[in-house]
Amino acid sequence: MAKITKLDDIVSLCKRRGFIFQSSEIYGGLASCYDYGPLGVELKNNVKKAWWKSIVQMRDDVVGLDCSILMHPMVWKSSGHADKFADLIAECKKCNTRTRVDHLQDKPQKDSIPPSPDEVTELTRELASSPAAQHTEHVSIDAAMAKAHDLSGKLCPNCGADGKFTEPMPFKLMFETQMGANVDDSKTMHLRPETAQGIFANFRNVLDTTRVKLPFGITQIGKSFRNEVTTKAFIFRTREFEQAELEFFCEPGTDEHWYEHWKDARFNWYTELGLKKENLRFRDHDPDELAHYAKACVDVEYRFPLGSGDWQELEGIANRTDFDLRQHQRGIRTLNKWFENNRDLTGIELSDEAEDYLSGPLSYFDDEKKQRYIPYVIEPSAGIDRSALAFLVDAYDEEEVRGETRNLLRFVPALAPVKVAIFPLVKKEGMPEVAKNIYNDLKKYFNCFYDEKGAIGRRYRRQDEAGTPFCLTVDGQTLEDTTVTVRDRDSMDQVRVSTDQLLNHLREKLDL
Numbered sequence: 001m002a003k004i005t006k007l008d009d010i011v012s013l014c015k016r017r018g019f020i021f022q023s024s025e026i027y028g029g030l031a032s033c034y035d036y037g038p039l040g041v042e043l044k045n046n047v048k049k050a051w052w053k054s055i056v057q058m059r060d061d062v063v064g065l066d067c068s069i070l071m072h073p074m075v076w077k078s079s080g081h082a083d084k085f086a087d088l089i090a091e092c093k094k095c096n097t098r099t100r101v102d103h104l105q106d107k108p109q110k111d112s113i114p115p116s117p118d119e120v121t122e123l124t125r126e127l128a129s130s131p132a133a134q135h136t137e138h139v140s141i142d143a144a145m146a147k148a149h150d151l152s153g154k155l156c157p158n159c160g161a162d163g164k165f166t167e168p169m170p171f172k173l174m175f176e177t178q179m180g181a182n183v184d185d186s187k188t189m190h191l192r193p194e195t196a197q198g199i200f201a202n203f204r205n206v207l208d209t210t211r212v213k214l215p216f217g218i219t220q221i222g223k224s225f226r227n228e229v230t231t232k233a234f235i236f237r238t239r240e241f242e243q244a245e246l247e248f249f250c251e252p253g254t255d256e257h258w259y260e261h262w263k264d265a266r267f268n269w270y271t272e273l274g275l276k277k278e279n280l281r282f283r284d285h286d287p288d289e290l291a292h293y294a295k296a297c298v299d300v301e302y303r304f305p306l307g308s309g310d311w312q313e314l315e316g317i318a319n320r321t322d323f324d325l326r327q328h329q330r331g332i333r334t335l336n337k338w339f340e341n342n343r344d345l346t347g348i349e350l351s352d353e354a355e356d357y358l359s360g361p362l363s364y365f366d367d368e369k370k371q372r373y374i375p376y377v378i379e380p381s382a383g384i385d386r387s388a389l390a391f392l393v394d395a396y397d398e399e400e401v402r403g404e405t406r407n408l409l410r411f412v413p414a415l416a417p418v419k420v421a422i423f424p425l426v427k428k429e430g431m432p433e434v435a436k437n438i439y440n441d442l443k444k445y446f447n448c449f450y451d452e453k454g455a456i457g458r459r460y461r462r463q464d465e466a467g468t469p470f471c472l473t474v475d476g477q478t479l480e481d482t483t484v485t486v487r488d489r490d491s492m493d494q495v496r497v498s499t500d501q502l503l504n505h506l507r508e509k510l511d512l
């Protein structure tokens with residue numbers, strides 16, 4: 001039976017085998033930033049390829065895009081991010097640590113005697129890994145500010161101080177940077193906090209330059225940045241991360257149908273890529289949890305091994321209605337005010353919507369109905385890093401083989417960083433030459449790895465740990481009858497396959 005994985009097992013495997021490293025490790029590391037090593041970058045690229053294949057390649061109604069990370073400041077005014085993209089935080093008066101209000105934990109009831117320093121350390125460690133500290137994504141700042149917050153009886157997750165907090169205040173999540181070398185005309189810009197807005201800003205360009213007709217989608221994969229207050233759990237929540245987003249435009253009134261369509265499609269994507277059904281579920285957002293732009297939203301949640309093994313968001317699927325396109329139409333009408341205000345957003349209000357907004361610049365003309373309207377949008381929005389973590393967790397297994405522990409990653413072939421490893425049994429008798437020839441032939445078709453160092457058993461174990469589905473070994477018999485052994489990672493069964501049949505055999509097994 002598959003072992004229940006702990007996050008520590010994954011972190012240590014990732015470091016040991018070069019999947020993921022702490023950023024800037026030689027300088028002591030940079031918190032919440034990670035680098036993908038040789039195996040990790042292959043895994044991450046495979047996750048992205050799998051998204052692109054299912055969303056663009058296999059469909060006729062979605063096209064791709066790759067937008068710049070820096071965008072016009074008005075984009076963030078129109079989208080609402082400039083004013084609303086914030087978390088509610090409170091600062092501990094004792095240690096000055098700022099914490100999200102929704103991440104503060106109640107003091108345990110029994111705790112009437114002040115805890116000892118050791119108890120504080122243990123308590124704060126527990127609180128930091130508790131489901132509440134890990135679970136919630138950003139809350140609506142308006143809804144959060146509207147609530148009264150009694151922070152007496154809440155504990156600081158850093159020092160354990162009890163109820164000593166400032167009044168809750170909003171903390172803006174977008175990273176700022178300067179653009180331009182001259183102080184006078186340099187502008188404050190923001191690193192994008194989601195890739196979606198680049199798609200809305202290009203809606204007209206795509207309509208005008210392609211033959212797309214509603215319903216259709218535009219997708220992109222790229223980096224997003226959020227100055228998260230709480231970053232925890234390895235690559236689960238970081239300040240720089242990669243998103244895969246799809247904005248699927250449809251006629252108002254058909255949005256609920258497409259919402260259900262994309263819920264099914266996205267759930268199936270994860271299971272087809274190997275996530276066990278019992279570790280996945282949907283969670284509908286409560287009305288007070290909905291983002292300012294959404295009519296409905298559901299999270300695809302995965303049972304990540306964080307804290308108590310709680311369910312966490314893997315992807316959000318939202319019905320964004322016509323909010324974004326309408327907001328950008330207002331933004332276009334506000335542009336002059338921005339110029340007049342010395343290219344500064346401070347104090348600028350978005351212009352009202354034009355009376356004929358349904359036929360505005362971001363409207364769509366429906367040829368069949370001879371009607372103009374602003375399309376509705378269904379948005380599946382996935383985290384590439386978070387998906388990679390889920391695939392690692394789900395694939396991880398340990399089993400006893402002849403008194404030894406075998407660690408392995410049971411990746412589906414499409415996700416495996418290396419598809420086939422090729423070994424000569426020994427480094428003599430012409431075996432390395434034959435094995436190298438096979439390697440050179442096969443690497444034109446799949447990502448392959450050649451290894452001639454160490455005992456064959458250890459070479460198999462190293463590939464098991466990297467998640468390589470098949471290992472080929474050239475041995476004495478190969479030199480007699482041109483067959484090699486093909487070993488299956490999961491069953492460890494070996495079959496002999498003739499070298500002239502190898503490519504077909506592997507293609508069929510790998511199903512790529």
Ligand code: GAP
Binds near residue numbers: 194235245313383
């Ligand atoms: N455009 C909608 C949007 O950005 P979101 O729920 O904030 O929605 C979508 O983000 C997905 O992006 C999340 O489900 C998660 O997988 C990923 N994500 C968001 N913030 C992240 C972070 N700080 N670190 C890693 N992944 C993150």
